[in-house]
Amino acid sequence: MLSDQALAAIAAERRKYPADQARSALLAALRIAQEEHGWLPTELIEEVAQVLEIPSIQAFEVATFYTMYDLKPVGKHKLCVCGSVSCFLNGSDDILAHLQKRLGIGIGETTADGLFTLQEVECLGACKDAPVLHLGDQYLERLTPEGIDALIEQLRGGSSDVR
Amino acid sequence: MPHIEIDGRELDVAAGTTILEAARQLGIYIPVFCYHPKLSIAANCRMCLVDVEKQWKPLPACATPCADGMKIQTRSAKAKAAQQGVLEFLLINHPLDCPVCDQGGECPLQDITMGYANPHSFYQEEKRVVADKDIGPLIATEMTRCIQCTRCVRFGQEIAGVMELGVVGRGEKEAISTYVSKAVSSELSGNMIDLCPVGALTSKPFRYKARSWELKHTPSLCPHCSTGCNTDVQSLGKDVLRVLPRANESVNEEWICDKGRFAYAGLSAEDRGLTPLLRVNGRLQAASWGEALQAAAGGLESVVRKHGPEAIAALISPESSNEELFLFQALFRALGVTHIEHRLRQTDFRADAAMPLYPALNMSLEDLERERTILLCHAFPREQQPLTNHRLRKAALAGATIYAIDTVLRPFNFPVQGLCPETGDDLGTYRRLEELLQGATARAEEGALARLATALRETEDPLLLIGNDALQHPQAAELLRAIQGVATAAGARLGWLANAGNAAGAWLLGCVPHRRPGGETVPGQRTPSWSTAHKAFVLYGVEPEYDSLAVEAAQQALQEAEFVLALGHFTGNLPEQVQVFLPLASWAESAGSFINNEGRLQSYRAAVKPAGEARPGWKVLRVLADHLGVAGLAFNDLDEVQSAWQGALGDFPLDVPAFAAFPELAPEAAAPLPEGHLRLLGDWTIYTADPLVRRAAPLRRPAVCRMHPQDLQARGLGSVIELRRAGRPVVTLPVQADASVPRGCLWLPLGTAESVALGGLQSSCTVGRASSRQAI
Ligand code: FES
Numbered sequence: 001m002l003s004d005q006a007l008a009a010i011a012a013e014r015r016k017y018p019a020d021q022a023r024s025a026l027l028a029a030l031r032i033a034q035e036e037h038g039w040l041p042t043e044l045i046e047e048v049a050q051v052l053e054i055p056s057i058q059a060f061e062v063a064t065f066y067t068m069y070d071l072k073p074v075g076k077h078k079l080c081v082c083g084s085v086s087c088f089l090n091g092s093d094d095i096l097a098h099l100q101k102r103l104g105i106g107i108g109e110t111t112a113d114g115l116f117t118l119q120e121v122e123c124l125g126a127c128k129d130a131p132v133l134h135l136g137d138q139y140l141e142r143l144t145p146e147g148i149d150a151l152i153e154q155l156r157g158g159s160s161d162v163r
Numbered sequence: 164m165p166h167i168e169i170d171g172r173e174l175d176v177a178a179g180t181t182i183l184e185a186a187r188q189l190g191i192y193i194p195v196f197c198y199h200p201k202l203s204i205a206a207n208c209r210m211c212l213v214d215v216e217k218q219w220k221p222l223p224a225c226a227t228p229c230a231d232g233m234k235i236q237t238r239s240a241k242a243k244a245a246q247q248g249v250l251e252f253l254l255i256n257h258p259l260d261c262p263v264c265d266q267g268g269e270c271p272l273q274d275i276t277m278g279y280a281n282p283h284s285f286y287q288e289e290k291r292v293v294a295d296k297d298i299g300p301l302i303a304t305e306m307t308r309c310i311q312c313t314r315c316v317r318f319g320q321e322i323a324g325v326m327e328l329g330v331v332g333r334g335e336k337e338a339i340s341t342y343v344s345k346a347v348s349s350e351l352s353g354n355m356i357d358l359c360p361v362g363a364l365t366s367k368p369f370r371y372k373a374r375s376w377e378l379k380h381t382p383s384l385c386p387h388c389s390t391g392c393n394t395d396v397q398s399l400g401k402d403v404l405r406v407l408p409r410a411n412e413s414v415n416e417e418w419i420c421d422k423g424r425f426a427y428a429g430l431s432a433e434d435r436g437l438t439p440l441l442r443v444n445g446r447l448q449a450a451s452w453g454e455a456l457q458a459a460a461g462g463l464e465s466v467v468r469k470h471g472p473e474a475i476a477a478l479i480s481p482e483s484s485n486e487e488l489f490l491f492q493a494l495f496r497a498l499g500v501t502h503i504e505h506r507l508r509q510t511d512f513r514a515d516a517a518m519p520l521y522p523a524l525n526m527s528l529e530d531l532e533r534e535r536t537i538l539l540c541h542a543f544p545r546e547q548q549p550l551t552n553h554r555l556r557k558a559a560l561a562g563a564t565i566y567a568i569d570t571v572l573r574p575f576n577f578p579v580q581g582l583c584p585e586t587g588d589d590l591g592t593y594r595r596l597e598e599l600l601q602g603a604t605a606r607a608e609e610g611a612l613a614r615l616a617t618a619l620r621e622t623e624d625p626l627l628l629i630g631n632d633a634l635q636h637p638q639a640a641e642l643l644r645a646i647q648g649v650a651t652a653a654g655a656r657l658g659w660l661a662n663a664g665n666a667a668g669a670w671l672l673g674c675v676p677h678r679r680p681g682g683e684t685v686p687g688q689r690t691p692s693w694s695t696a697h698k699a700f701v702l703y704g705v706e707p708e709y710d711s712l713a714v715e716a717a718q719q720a721l722q723e724a725e726f727v728l729a730l731g732h733f734t735g736n737l738p739e740q741v742q743v744f745l746p747l748a749s750w751a752e753s754a755g756s757f758i759n760n761e762g763r764l765q766s767y768r769a770a771v772k773p774a775g776e777a778r779p780g781w782k783v784l785r786v787l788a789d790h791l792g793v794a795g796l797a798f799n800d801l802d803e804v805q806s807a808w809q810g811a812l813g814d815f816p817l818d819v820p821a822f823a824a825f826p827e828l829a830p831e832a833a834a835p836l837p838e839g840h841l842r843l844l845g846d847w848t849i850y851t852a853d854p855l856v857r858r859a860a861p862l863r864r865p866a867v868c869r870m871h872p873q874d875l876q877a878r879g880l881g882s883v884i885e886l887r888r889a890g891r892p893v894v895t896l897p898v899q900a901d902a903s904v905p906r907g908c909l910w911l912p913l914g915t916a917e918s919v920a921l922g923g924l925q926s927s928c929t930v931g932r933a934s935s936r937q938a939i
């Protein structure tokens with residue numbers, strides 16, 4: 001499944017670490033695989049494990065731990081709402097409920113038009129501005145239902161610069 | 164040396180000692196879940212939090228090294244609050260199903276909750292539910308009960324040497340899983356059941372059979388291999404319900420393999436022999452002990468009268484106890500029988516004179532861990548002596564280099580530099596290795612062998628271990644001599660991996676034709692066990708077709724026998740020539756002793772009453788002796804038998820020369836293979852190795868044969884093949900492509916219905932595509 005280019009990129013990552021520490025290159029290798037394929041099907045995770053010569057379960061552990069790795073195809077915009085304690089205490093459940101209603105999908109699902117995927121994630125390390133949402137490489141903080149509405153309109157309108 | 168104080172008691176500890184270890188030295192109990200002395204420290208359950216002076220947060224005792232002057236409180240208000248807090252969190256998602264949980268009554272979570280938790284819970288929200296996984300026939304999962312201590316994951320990685328379980332997901336979704344739920348395949352997997360501190364992993368065969376406190380515990384031994392693991396047989400009434408390891412640091416530490424743990428399931432097999440049987444009008448029918456013993460004695464006596472006692476072959480299983488082995492040979496030697504034998508898995512006996520007093524490891528199992536360079540000669544301890552293999556694995560992890568020469572490459576669970584002669588000429592490989600060690604120059608294609616020679620030459624005192632496959636080799640005599648040649652040239656020590664549970668006892672107590680108890684030589688010519696020269700056979704605990712290497716010869720010899728007496732545990736595989744069957748109590752139903760690979764004498768007690776009318780072997784032999792008019796064996800109890808064999812054997816050494824002088828070996832020309840035929844190779848697998856384990860349903864695995872991928876390709880074969888003898892299809896088997904099987908060969912799992920149908924390894928066979936109707 002992996003192209004020669006991806007394999008070369010993984011090999012380059014692998015060389016950064018000592019011979020007996022192939023696991024260290026796993027994060028990068030999974031990222032390279034996902035960038036190429038869009039998401040990480042089981043066979044691809046297995047292939048990455050084989051390339052690095054580590055047990056498949058180790059790759060699987062890492063791929064399921066970080067929410068940045070997608071184990072299913074995702075929409076164009078992946079909205080990752082923090083549900084950990086600070087955000088929870090500041091209303092993340094309401095934000096999630098609002099998003100589910102607006103988008104008509106459940107957590108972990110993707111809208112039919114392929115535009116949005118909704119996810120609940122663990123602490124994003126931005127507790128002081130809870131509740132927090134993570135989108136692409138941007139954080140949106142102190143979320144409110146109104147803010148969410150505006151965000152969705154803007155993304156539907158084609159702009160993903162939401163800062 | 165840090166000086167510390169725990170709960171007001173002072174102590175000096177070695178640098179690096181953790182608070183938990185120090186507390187244990189003082190006998191102070193700190194509750195733990197994830198900590199285990201044989202596993203790495205994960206510190207993820209937080210149950211062991213203690214209050215350390217000048218630290219505002221409590222610290223995990225299992226992971227915190229003692230520092231000089233530390234003052235630790237394990238029961239202060241702060242420590243108690245921490246313990247209560249941790250338990251409250253752990254119990255948030257733990258179901259309240261203790262009444263239906265098999266772990267109930269032996270559950271650390273239950274116990275520690277009773278001892279340390281706040282009796283009131285504040286949690287009112289929903290509990291999470293984790294989907295169960297099917298991880299195979301041995302371990303039942305109830306993943307909602309899991310507290311993510313990761314002991315099972317660490318066990319797989321660190322002890323079993325296979326990473327099969329892992330932690331997937333994160334936060335609330337974190338769960339233990341196999342990679343996409345494949346069955347856990349390690350031969351040590353059952354130990355994870357013992358390690359699990361909650362009821363997430365429990366024994367599937369034991370599920371819902373009993374509550375742990377109802378079980379009777381009997382200290383016992385595992386009869387299935389020469390490691391001699393100590394076990395705890397747990398029973399309820401007349402049934403053995405489970406077998407657990409009993410800790411013995413010098414033998415099995417605190418583990419046992421899945422064979423030892425689950426083979427008990429075979430005790431209640433449908434074909435368990437519950438009464439004596441007599442053949443009447445061609446059919447075996449239940450008979451009284453009196454009738455059966457009389458018929459047994461009568462049958463043997465008539466053969467002695469007609470053909471002399473030399474016409475009797477007395478064959479006994481090397482998983483019998485010392486007491487049985489001793490009485491067996493004493494009885495038949497007294498009758499004048501010369502062919503007394505336990506070695507049905509050997510066909511070449513030309514090196515008999517060179518064999519050692521008994522197959523001794525020549526060191527302790529613990530010392531094996533400290534070896535630096537080991538060459539395994541035709542040995543696959545991972546399946547044949549799993550807990551001895553564990554010591555080898557520890558040696559490998561500590562930096563030892565381990566080499567293996569064998570007919571096919573075996574899947575070890577530690578790094579092994581395996582050498583499999585592509586041509587199948589393993590004898591030549593040892594001979595070349597000897598030449599290289601003596602300074603011959605290596606040929607270009609001999610790179611691996613030359614490296615091995617260099618390694619052996621450069622290590623001081625390397626170790627060579629001889630395994631089961633060496634004795635099973637068709638040219639065992641030459642092979643053993645070649646191995647000895649390698650050892651001499653390398654200045655190496657030699658040890659044996661004894662090939663059966665009590666093989667050491669069988670040798671020491673004279674269950675070979677050429678030696679009496681203690682090793683005194685019996686002069687005379689030998690015939691093979693399965694020879695038509697034998698007119699009567701006594702089968703003690705053996706199933707001729709399933710336990711012999713020479714299946715065809717066995718079938719033929721039995722065919723022509725005048726009288727066959729079988730003593731054993733099961734009737735399903737009795738040859739049709741058996742006239743009398745006497746049911747024996749199993750190892751769990753009788754007492755006795757075994758001698759393990761180290762020469763360690765260990766005894767076991769009966770856990771349950773014998774099934775049906777079965778009787779302990781030593782009693783049956785004693786009464787049979789009576790019926791045969793053999794004097795001097797009228798022992799009244801097991802102790803008397805024990806003193807008798809100990810008297811006959813005397814003290815035996817733990818260190819024995821691995822070989823005496825080899826006799827002259829006449830070269831034997833191998834018969835050429837007919838055109839298009841495949842040579843048969845094979846071995847007993849871990850779960851087909853003896854009658855009991857073959858009947859343990861949870862351990863049954865489908866038989867798979869192996870061939871070189873190029874052979875498969877050249878013949879256009881798919882994943883299922885038909886094995887043919889004399890052109891006739893005999894069995895259909897799945898085949899696995901395996902490049903380490905030499906070209907022109909087929910590797911077959913022995914002790915299976917398929918290998919029996921094929922007549923064992925004696926001849927060759929042809930193969931073809933399986934017609935789809937027959938495909939499995
Ligand atoms: S709890 Fe949401 S960012 Fe930390």
Ligand code: FES
Nearest residue numbers: 197206208209225
């Ligand atoms: S026992 Fe110390 S953290 Fe689990």
